[in-house]
Amino acid sequence: MNIAIAGSGAMGCRFGSMLDESGNSVLLVDNWKEHIETINNRGLTIINESGTHNQKITACIPEEAGDKVDLLIVFTKAMHTESMVNRCQKLIGENTRVVTLQNGLGNIETLEKYVPRNRIIAGVTTFGTELLGPGEIQALGSGRVQIMQADREETKEIQEVAYIMNEAGMNVEISANVSVSIWNKVAFNCVLNTLCTLMRDTVSAVGSYSEINDVINEIIDEIILVAGEEEIYLNKDSIMNMITAVFDLKMSGNHLPSMHQDMVNRRKTEIDFLNGAIVKKADLYQISVPVNRFIVHLIKMMEEIRGN
Numbered sequence: 492m493n494i495a496i497a498g499s500g501a502m503g504c505r506f507g508s509m510l511d512e513s514g515n516s517v518l519l520v521d522n523w524k525e526h527i528e529t530i531n532n533r534g535l536t537i538i539n540e541s542g543t544h545n546q547k548i549t550a551c552i553p554e555e556a557g558d559k560v561d562l563l564i565v566f567t568k569a570m571h572t573e574s575m576v577n578r579c580q581k582l583i584g585e586n587t588r589v590v591t592l593q594n595g596l597g598n599i600e601t602l603e604k605y606v607p608r609n610r611i612i613a614g615v616t617t618f619g620t621e622l623l624g625p626g627e628i629q630a631l632g633s634g635r636v637q638i639m640q641a642d643r644e645e646t647k648e649i650q651e652v653a654y655i656m657n658e659a660g661m662n663v664e665i666s667a668n669v670s671v672s673i674w675n676k677v678a679f680n681c682v683l684n685t686l687c688t689l690m691r692d693t694v695s696a697v698g699s700y701s702e703i704n705d706v707i708n709e710i711i712d713e714i715i716l717v718a719g720e721e722e723i724y725l726n727k728d729s730i731m732n733m734i735t736a737v738f739d740l741k742m743s744g745n746h747l748p749s750m751h752q753d754m755v756n757r758r759k760t761e762i763d764f765l766n767g768a769i770v771k772k773a774d775l776y777q778i779s780v781p782v783n784r785f786i787v788h789l790i791k792m793m794e795e796i797r798g799n
């Protein structure tokens with residue numbers, strides 16, 4: 492399959508390299524010129540449990556990208572989805588499927604401005620990856636992917652996408668209710684990405700707090716109320732299990748979530764698309780969400796004080 496990755500940071504490089512390795516033709520598209528030049532001149536460096544590997548793969552800025560592709564996988568941070576897809580329009584033909592596995596709420600709605608819902612594939616992933624510097628990623632551990640067509644139809648196209656992603660080792664499952672999968676992941680990120688950023692520590696360190704379940708409960712209860720207003724009914728136990736399972740060092744215990752990486756690198760975080768999106772919706776539905784509102788303030792305060 493001809494595939495382009497729109498936004499080739501940590502996750503874009505990881506997914507792009509896996510799909511290229513399994514026999515697809517992959518183009519990494521990104522904004523960061525030094526990163527692009529390093530990948531083209533020296534290959535992409537991937538550090539994982541088995542050592543350091545170098546993979547030859549082609550990268551370019553959006554304006555230099557060529558023909559229409561079969562699959563465009565968007566892996567920018569949520570606030571850059573619109574500008575990246577806008578700049579990648581010449582890669583999108585009438586048969587191109589556009590995939591988003593980004594964190595946060597609102598990614599499907601942004602993509603819908605450029606492609607109809609039946610050609611959008613949305614989902615979530617638990618693969619954790621870090622961008623160490625230009626042309627270099629740390630891809631420790633494994634993960635899973637859940638996807639579905641945004642219009643919820645299970646067509647042969649989505650099956651084909653799941654097939655090629657599975658061939659690349661991505662542990663893909665077609666989700667019967669992708670909205671629930673996305674909201675569950677949002678709840679997960681609203682807890683772990685923010686707490687690890689605020690504590691400046693790993694997932695397992697946050698999980699070791701003796702009263703952690705109380706903290707998680709407070710955040711999640713509010714999210715479940717807001718989701719209910721949109722007729723998305725979340726199961727609290729399964730969200731709690733999803734979160735507490737990764738406290739184990741063998742899971743992503745040692746992982747520093749993407750929001751923590753952004754804060755350390757003085758980049759803007761995705762807070763507006765996580766707890767910030769919950770607060771915005773809560774205001775609309777006139778629901779009180781003091782805990783999530785306070786977390787948004789703390790993260791924004793950190794962003795402002797550090798000067799992004």
Ligand SMILES: NC(=O)C1=CN([C@@H]2O[C@H](COP(=O)(O)OP(=O)(O)OC[C@H]3O[C@@H](n4cnc5c(N)ncnc54)[C@H](OP(=O)(O)O)[C@@H]3O)[C@@H](O)[C@H]2O)C=CC1
Pocket residue numbers: 498499500501502503521522523566567568569571592593594595616617618619620621622748749756761
């Ligand atoms: N990392 C993870 O473990 C996971 C991330 N996700 C989600 O996937 C999406 C993509 O995340 P992720 O891959 O982590 O994003 P990254 O921050 O690694 O990359 C996103 C973009 O940021 C820019 N960028 C990053 N670092 C620098 C730098 N030092 N200098 C200049 N530009 C830089 C690049 O383009 P540009 O200049 O255009 O911004 C890059 O394309 C997000 O929605 C995230 O929440 C989901 C699961 C796990």
Ligand SMILES: CC(C)(CO)C(=O)C(=O)O
Pocket residue numbers: 594616617618619620680683684743746747748749750
């Ligand atoms: C890897 C994972 C699942 C863990 O928090 C994530 O979504 C992130 O870092 O943003």
